[in-house]
Amino acid sequence: ASFWNIVLVFGVMLCVFGTVTTHAFGHITDIGLTAYQAAGGFFAMTLCAALGKPLIGLITDLASVRVSIWLSLTMLGMGLLILAEAESYATVVVGMSCFGFGYAGMLPLRSYSVAAAVGAPNFGLANGLMNFAILPLTLAASPMAAWIYDFSGSYAFAFQLLALGVAFAAIGPFFIDPGLNAKQVD
Numbered sequence: 001a002s003f004w005n006i007v008l009v010f011g012v013m014l015c016v017f018g019t020v021t022t023h024a025f026g027h028i029t030d031i032g033l034t035a036y037q038a039a040g041g042f043f044a045m046t047l048c049a050a051l052g053k054p055l056i057g058l059i060t061d062l063a064s065v066r067v068s069i070w071l072s073l074t075m076l077g078m079g080l081l082i083l084a085e086a087e088s089y090a091t092v093v094v095g096m097s098c099f100g101f102g103y104a105g106m107l108p109l110r111s112y113s114v115a116a117a118v119g120a121p122n123f124g125l126a127n128g129l130m131n132f133a134i135l136p137l138t139l140a141a142s143p144m145a146a147w148i149y150d151f152s153g154s155y156a157f158a159f160q161l162l163a164l165g166v167a168f169a170a171i172g173p174f175f176i177d178p179g180l181n182a183k184q185v186d
Helices: 002-030 035-062 065-085 089-104 106-118 120-152 156-169 179-185
Strands: none
Touching: 002 035, 002 065, 002 089, 002 106, 002 120, 002 156, 035 065, 035 089, 035 106, 065 089, 065 106, 065 156, 089 106, 106 120, 120 156
16 A cells, blocks of 8 residues: 555656756746746756755654655645745745745655655565556646647646646555654554
8 A cells, every 4th residue: 555655645746847857947937937947947856856856854753754755745735736826036035935945855855755655675676666656647747738738828727637637646654654764654
């Protein structure tokens, strides 16, 4: 059960990351901002991701991996919803910053969750199998956003759908077995 819940949580996170990094520039320029402003949004995202990594690590140490996963999912969802409704540069910066902080923990928390659930001796195989299990999600997300854009002329609905996926994925941490590090997951 832990394996599939980790696939759900981090598969959705990876879908969101891939879709936003592929389509946000187009979305930002479509709402009337300049390419320079779109690049500024990406700078804010990258800066918050870099600053968020140690903070996510600290929260994981002080609280739990579940709390950190929920925080990451919350920030990703907020970033998506803000970005979907953005009409100004300031709103884009806030949305991309939330998004960046949300994805800061994606890879470290995934590795931690897999290791805790299956143990260090099985980490490599489980991590590799997880990549195959996540593949259909990640392959579908970006083309889905492009199709929505082609149909509607906007990425807003695609970002809103991804935020709904993030909300659904927030159920997953309840079912991730603490494994080797029970004190960290409760």
